[in-house]
Amino acid sequence: MRPGLSALLVLGVTRVRLQRAEGRPWEVDTFSHHGAQEVVRFSIREVEVVNAGRYYCEYVKEGAASRSEPLELVVTGIFKNIPSLSAHPGPHVTTGGDVTLICQSSLHYDVFHLVKDGEIVFSQNCSHWNHSSCLISPVALVHEGSYTCYGASKQQPFLWSLPSKPLELSVTETNGLGQGYTHIVVGVLAGVVFILFFFLLLVLLCCRYQVKHDAALKDSQSGADGHTDTQVPTAEEPKEVIYAQLQREGFREDVDVPASCTTKEPCVYATLTLPGAQS
Template structure:
């Protein structure tokens, strides 16, 4: 068989590569202009599905109307151009969920409300013992660090605003890594900013003086004034402050009009 060293095709799935059992999914393959045929194959089978592109489009759709256990495979595509087949695309692993009917339970410790910069641990519990636990955030794989784990705990540290969202987890056995359990309950992680502490004045700091408002027209109010701001000649008194320093000060009597 003749192969050409041209651009290899791309492959993806809609709505995604993680698909519930008995639902539908479409695998798409795209090649360069001038493709005369596109075909879809898998590592688990020698069977090929070929299609001829219609019109000038370079993308070919391969729908799977009823996803079953046998749909969970590693797919790739090739295209025919000028009587030669291209190299294979990157592999696409299609995962089927709901194969195992137990529903895992996802919890957060110390709780789902997390302070920015703090720590939170996710626990994925299941009555069935799985070899691998998969964690998803907002419908997507959380990250490569957390996607495949051989234990059920996931430490997130330090927590950032990007960690807020809805999490689910799945389980799968080592013998069938593309067959997953039902999704767990949805766990909403809320990230909050650090709580502001009550600001109290230091013991040695002077506090701001509050002048009460006059409740009677003839009520007298005393105010501490700076001598340099006064006009005229005033004999200041001597005030003693907390640090035992003595500075001139003036008390003036203010009356309401």
């Protein structure tokens, strides 16, 4: 069966032709149509490098010409260096996980193209896309399939290399209960971490308060001791006190002891009588 391009014609189309978007328009076929809806097929007898490019259908309906959306025709096998395709962390993943498809080659290619089950995987289908890798996150059952990659250059974007060996990506659906249990465990761990952090913060604040309190108490005690030393006089040794009482009339047997000698201080008391004082 010859390769070709197909166009689905709507009612009312009276004329259609296929043209290339790049360079000089290449009219593959032109014919008249009588308004019935059908599929028109444009055959290419032998695909060559010159057939690669962007195509569109130009058709006439009710006297007005219109153009279809462009179609890119890619010719593969131009570059013989075969790239390799791998999956990280592996080709067997579960739903909700992450997987990165990596395309590599010993020959430098400007662009790598990823194909899944014969359909091109565009960059918007990847969570993150760069020169040679496609991150799929989160993985779903629709991502399961056979993947291959091709290398190409920026100067000739429609000429690709030979395909890599197919990579079978297997996706296993996880149990909903397991996912719920995982969420519960994560929530509990987060709560425990928060409580520990709060407890450590409380201990730190208490320690700081205790240190400040002890320092203030020590300063107050030092101030009180210094004030007492300045106010209270140093005790002195008791001194002896001698009292003498002179009597004119003579010695008396009973003499009142001065009140000052009743203290605990030692004292000596004597009564003297002057001889010339008798009357």
